Amino acid sequence: MAKNTVYMWTESLPLVCSSPATPQSGDPVLFGQLPGVALTNEDSNGVTTCALDGTFDLSVKGEGAGGNAAITAGAKVYYEAGQTPPLNVDATNGVYFGIAMAAVSSGATATIPVRVGY
Template sequence: MATNILFEQGDQLDVVCSAPATPESGQPVLVGQLPGVALTDERADGKTTVKFNGVAELDVKGETTTNAAVSAGDILYYDSGVINRDSTNGVRFGYALAPVNSGATNKIPVKIGY
């Protein structure tokens, strides 16, 4: 049995998020380049409980640097608080599990992480 495991529930941790500035429960967040979803609002100590894997229903915008539809299975990126297909400006966030029309923003299931 491995003795170097620090957290049994390592997919859910209290951390300081780098984006957004003040996370709220349910929002997509980043801890550096690590994507997750806030389970709590940011507390007075600056930490937020974040889920780092699984599937969450999130708003996804059908765009890259221009409007472009999202298909199930597309890689998604966190780009200034928006989840979309913009790999130029965004940080890799996860995978779309449903489509979004070009230019539209829809709440769809998103596989968090890689």
């Protein structure tokens, strides 16, 4: 089970995630436009059990559509496939993921609590 849980989730489902390709427990994930956090590693059938809400410590980069950008506590965070880490504030190229519960400096990568979901 994911060990980066800050506040427990209430909704979880077994899903075939669209991103990343092979989710590992604790990874931020997408099922189409639905954000979540992998609670388990992907199994041999391609299924990952995912939390669809809750707050998790996740790696977030201070980056937006125009390059480096500071992230303030309370800002919307987006999942941008192909980026490492995939979470930033790029609303142009990303899928809405949740809310940053702490700040990240412009250009920096930090592990912060992120409130998952809508």
